[in-house]
Amino acid sequence: MPENERMKVTVFKRKELADIGVIGGSGFYELLGDVEHHAVQTPYGPPSGTIAVGTYQGVRVAFLARHGAGHRYPPHKINYRANIWALASIGVTRILGPNASGSLQPHVKPGDFVVCDQFVDRTTNRESTFYDGPPVVHIGGAEPYCPELRQLASTAGRELGITIHESGTVVVIQGPRFSTRAESRWFSSAGWDVINMTQFPEQVLARELEVCYTGISLITDYDAGLDGRDDIEAVSVASVIDVFHHNNARVRELLLRMLPRIPRERACICATALTGAVIS
Numbered sequence: 001m002p003e004n005e006r007m008k009v010t011v012f013k014r015k016e017l018a019d020i021g022v023i024g025g026s027g028f029y030e031l032l033g034d035v036e037h038h039a040v041q042t043p044y045g046p047p048s049g050t051i052a053v054g055t056y057q058g059v060r061v062a063f064l065a066r067h068g069a070g071h072r073y074p075p076h077k078i079n080y081r082a083n084i085w086a087l088a089s090i091g092v093t094r095i096l097g098p099n100a101s102g103s104l105q106p107h108v109k110p111g112d113f114v115v116c117d118q119f120v121d122r123t124t125n126r127e128s129t130f131y132d133g134p135p136v137v138h139i140g141g142a143e144p145y146c147p148e149l150r151q152l153a154s155t156a157g158r159e160l161g162i163t164i165h166e167s168g169t170v171v172v173i174q175g176p177r178f179s180t181r182a183e184s185r186w187f188s189s190a191g192w193d194v195i196n197m198t199q200f201p202e203q204v205l206a207r208e209l210e211v212c213y214t215g216i217s218l219i220t221d222y223d224a225g226l227d228g229r230d231d232i233e234a235v236s237v238a239s240v241i242d243v244f245h246h247n248n249a250r251v252r253e254l255l256l257r258m259l260p261r262i263p264r265e266r267a268c269i270c271a272t273a274l275t276g277a278v279i280s
Contacts, residue, residue, distance in 0.1 A: 018053050018062035020259060021092035021211075022201065023083060025065065025248065029201070031062070032056050033162075040086040044127075045079055046084040055171035056261040062092055066099075073196035074174040081127050084205040087103060093271075094149060094212040094215070094262060097203070098251050101170065101217035102178075104188040111247060112218040114160050114194050115153045117145055118169040121200045126174075128201035130208050136279040137208065141176055142271070144203050148268045149214035156257040162250055170217060171202035184225030195223050212270040216254065237240040 018040065039050050048068040054061055064083055067073045087095060101114070108114060122130075131137035134214030150166070157164030171187050173179060175197035179187070187195060194217050206213035 013231060015090045017090040018051075018060040018087075018092050019264070020059055020262060021064065021087040021095040022099045023064050023066045023087075023095060024251070025067075031037060034060055034115045035063075036041060038090065039087060042082045042085040042089070044081040044085055046278070048073055048078060049080040051086060053090070056256060059259045059262070060091075061259060062090060073109065076123070077128070078198065079203055080201050081274065083128060084209065084211070086131070086205075088211050092211065093266065095202075095206055095214075095260065096149065096153075096255055097199070097213060097215045098255065099133055099196055099198055099215055100220045101199075102221050102223040103193070103219045104171070104195055104223050104263055105193050106186065106222075108165060108193055108219055110219050110221055111163070112165060112219045113157050113250075114165040114168045114170075114219060115145075115150050115157075116149060116170045116215055116217060117143070117167040119199055119203070120171040120190075123172055123174045123200055124177070127203055128204055130205065135223070137274065137277050139204075139207050139244065139277045140267045140278070141204075141274050142158070143269060144207065145214050146151060146212035146268050146270050148227045149212050149262070152258050152261055153214055153216050156254050156261070157222045160250065160253055160257065162254065165193070168217075169208070170194040170196050170199050170215070172196055172198070179224055180195075181225035184223040186225075188223070188225060190263070194219070207270060210271055210273050212266065212268060216251070218251055246274055 035052040035054035037050040037052050041045060047064060049065050052063045064087060154164055154166040169192045171192045199215050203213040
């Protein structure tokens with residue numbers, strides 16, 4: 001893409017504060033040692049909170065709590081555009097997005113990790129693009145997650161002895177309520193593997209800014225209508241939090257194993273996502 005055309009699309013000037021971003025639960029940045037907190041302003045309002053920037057094995061890492069301090073923002077109220085824009089504006093070119101999710105298939109068990117390669121959007125009224133025109137931009141959607149980051153996550157999980165599914169489809173629901181049994185059975189019968197409330201539109205927004213993104217789903221429960229059975233205990237906040245807390249250390253271990261292995265140069269589809277996508 002010509003430089004003048006690119007500048008019409010990417011209107012911020014990157015500060016070189018960090019290379020890798022992590023959007024997830026609170027506590028991860030504590031492993032980075034000394035961190036600096038940055039309050040970043042965006043054209044889309046404030047992100048979920050300040051961005052903590054630190055260094056791990058020579059890698060500059062920016063951490064942002066998806067739901068804000070004290071889990072203050074429910075899934076449908078997260079300012080996804082501000083979050084992604086804020087990270088990109090400080091130099092982040094890759095984002096790791098760990099998240100708590102439910103299982104829609106018997107072989108995907110609580111405690112497993114899933115590195116999804118596809119998503120289905122069932123949300124409503126979420127701002128899911130930076131480009132409301134002009135310019136008009138149509139990014140490709142066939143491969144929504146970064147293949148390089150997905151491979152690194154899968155390899156790190158296997159090395160740590162984590163049961164990790166290297167592909168899968170996540171259906172993203174609006175929330176904040178959980179699914180009915182009928183909805184869950186529908187999703188399961190469609191062959192989808194994982195259910196979540198935050199995986200859309202994070203990855204789409206990242207791709208629009210030519211930022212790599214991968215989600216890493218920690219399975220906390222079986223969804224209510226799994227396999228058409230009524231003997232599955234209904235998902236609850238207590239059960240989700242319990243499983244997540246018991247496995248939070250494994251999430252951190254996987255992320256920390258990935259960080260030093262992420263190459264500086266990018267050869268993936270994400271880095272050139274805007275080439276040919278702009279209608280002028």
